[in-house]
Amino acid sequence: MEPAESPRPEPLTGKPAWLQWLLLLFVSALFSFLLEFAALPGALLIGPMLAAIVAGTYGASVRAPKLGFAVGQAVVGVLIASSLSPTIFLSFAARWPLFLAVVLATVAASSFLGYLISRWRIMPGSTAVWGSSPGAATAMVLMAEAFGADARLVAFMQYLRVIFVTVAAALIARLWVDTSGVVVPPTIWFPPIEILPFAATVAVVAIGCLLGPLLRLPSPYFLGALIVGTVLHLAGGVDFQLPEWLLAISYALIGWTIGLNFNRAILRHAARVLPQIVLSILVMIAFCGGLAWLLVYEMGVDPLTAYLATSPGGMDSVAIIAAASDTIDISFVMALQTARFLFVLVFGPPIARMIARLVKD
Secondary structure, eight states, X not given: OOOOOOOOOOTTTTOOHHHHHHHHHHHHHHHHHHHHXXXXXXXXXXXXHHHHHHHHHTTOOOOOOHHHHHHHHHHHHHHHHHHOOXXXXXXXXXXXXXXXXXXXXXXXXXXXXXXXXHHTTSSOHHHHHHHHOOXXXXXXXXXXXXXXOOHHHHHHHHHHHHHHHHHHHHHHHHHHOOOTTOOOOOOOSSOOOOHHHHHHHHHHHHHHHHHXXXXXXXXXXXHHHHHHHHIIIIISOOOOOOOHHHHHHHHHHHHHHHHTTOOHHHXXXXXXXXXXXXXXXXXXXXXXXXXXXXXXXXXXXXXXXXXXXXXXSOHHHHHHHHTTOSSSOHHHHHHXXXXXXXXXXXXXXXXXXXXXXXXXX
């Protein structure tokens, strides 16, 4: 009887770290370019994450530095803080009962979907809830990891939904908006550095990275920078500069950290549950479309404004589509999107814990 063959080593197993990083950088750049060329959202984050997933499943041993991951989270916090404006809160204050009702309905529906996904053993409890949560995808992934969910599977669910939602929103927008004359401005990778705004960005990133852990915040680097940046931006009128190269590095560090933790077992599980996850995404899009129809029918809101405002995720992509037309009430859209994001940010953790307990009982 012949001895069993030992398993073949993965292609990257035992390779020098510099070679692994070189290959990872090359494949990350290639994937990001292809996603950008296809006009898909989040290319600078999804590209490196996909490259890292491939590297991780082929035996890569390199890992993104923890400090880099922390700084990347803080930069995302500053990015979200810089997108907030007083007009958003004024719009919310004027229509808060309507906004609150839509937010509660959306969060209830996403939480119920998360409960079903968990109850049917498609995904673990808190992972299912965070993966189903409507909001800024990157922020949801970072928050999920802080509360014990599997960030890899949350990222899989969140970014898959972002792609579906953005493509659907873009297609629906074309029914109402003629975008043939809209010219997408070229990406300026290395703009002139504005000393004060860039210094403010660096300062908030540093303060957020120090303050968040001291206050024992969940996802401390992200929330620390978000809180400090929001206070300075809204109360102090401080502007930030986030050049494309800084965002690209930050997104890459986040994507690599998540992707390199994938293995073949996780990848097989993600592929196995893909049909169920796609179905849950389509159900969520349909539900939010129903909310949009109610806004149009009961409140007389412009149809495209209503759809973009209730769209479940992809806040940055929704903002770009909304800005392409003068007929869309962009303050309404961003106020509702921001209100939902902040609600999930505050109440997401207790909701996730509650559903995880319900599934166990």
